[in-house]
Amino acid sequence: LNYIKNRNSVLQQPKNFLLINLALTDLGLILTNTSLHSIASFNKNWPFGQQGCSFYGFCGGVCGLTSIATMAAIALTRLAVVIDPFSSLRLTERFALKCIICSWIYGLIWMIPPLFGWNRFVLEGFGTTCTFDYISKDFWNRLYIIIIVIGGFLIPLIIIVVSYTIILHKLSKRSHHLIDQNVYKKSFPIHLEQQNGYYFISNSPNYETYRNRTKTFFESNETTRMTQIIRLTEARATRTALLVLFIYCTAWGPYAFMTILSQTGFEHYVNMYTTAVLGLFTKTAACINPLVYALSSSGFRRYICIYSNFFYKCYLRSYPISSPTYDFNRRNLTITITARPTASVWSQQ
Structure with missing residues (x-):
């Protein structure tokens, strides 16, 4: 520390x-x-x-x-x-x-x-x-x-x-x-009417309907997300x-x-x-x-x-690890042992 x-x-x-x-x-x-x-x-x-x-x-x-x-x-x-x-x-x-x-x-x-x-x-x-x-x-x-x-x-x-x-x-x-x-x-x-992405909705005759539904959807998601953050903070404090x-x-x-x-x-x-x-x-x-x-x-x-x-x-x-893999041949029931690439090779890729 x-x-x-x-x-x-x-x-x-x-x-x-x-x-x-x-x-x-x-x-x-x-x-x-x-x-x-x-x-x-x-x-x-x-x-x-x-x-x-x-x-x-x-x-x-x-x-x-x-x-x-x-x-x-x-x-x-x-x-x-x-x-x-x-x-x-x-x-x-x-x-x-x-x-x-x-x-x-x-x-x-x-x-x-x-x-x-x-x-x-x-x-x-x-x-x-x-x-x-x-x-x-x-x-x-x-x-x-x-x-x-x-x-x-x-x-x-x-x-x-x-x-x-x-x-x-x-x-x-x-x-x-x-x-x-x-x-x-x-x-x-x-206020979704201020966003350019939803500007086309404001010209629609059903603008108020779309606005209310979308606003309710985003507000409910925001409430859920905030509730989860608060619960997570409480759980972390209790655990500590x-x-x-x-x-x-x-x-x-x-x-x-x-x-x-x-x-x-x-x-x-x-x-x-x-x-x-x-x-x-x-x-x-x-x-x-x-x-x-x-x-x-x-x-x-x-x-x-x-x-x-x-x-x-x-x-x-510092310590590359190589482990064998087994390749099964179904016809003659033999096993071929091959080596996997080491951890250092994977890290270089």
Whole structure:
């Protein structure tokens, strides 16, 4: 996403800065956590000591919580655009950078206390990853767990759910209003008598009949086309909202639920296998999140398709494929094998 943004000046707009920040946070999560996790997995233990464990947990927590805050900020900016369509024009680089700085500060706030004694970073799973201590049940540790679950997960979730619910409600209400206005008020009149192609009809004695029938035909087609566009926009917005909520809840919901279980007397359900699987969910979401948000943006979606098509053509040119075809001879029941032209030949034609 950063490569596409830097190569195309059209995408270098303040409204896309949050998408780039989301990609950077998820990239940081992959670089700092996945690399150390891979080394520890091949080593079959944690070779970096307590300092490496603190570094792993701190970087993973900051990048993860900053990603969550960025998702909530994207939901709020989209809500502002739907409520006030001209707000996107007033979105400046300074305001976008302030949102990005606030999201990083939001992530840092929750991960600094374990570095100074309020909670701590410990090994989890098979002893190849680290996170904050959600097993200990002393008062201060429980207080930290409650605060981080509420502030780091529930509040952003409520913001995302409420924002996209209002967006879908506003789009549905606005679309019904436009459809009713188009049908009953006929806001798209077509005066065919002004077109040269229909000038011969105006000299006909049945001019009014032809005019009314043709006008009704074109107006009904225009109404149908506009209705289809509005419905398509609603479906796309609904699909994006549900997909964002699904990825958010799938990535971070089980982890938050696991911390609550460990603090409410059900820690026997929390074992090395569940923690390893839940950590895999968060890392998988880090790979999918930026792509989902980028595909929901028309600008990024268009350039992603362009570059994907370009790399696919380069692959075909580099690796020509030839496959046999079979020619059946009905008289002697023999099969002749011939080769098709390669993909590079087809591309040259």
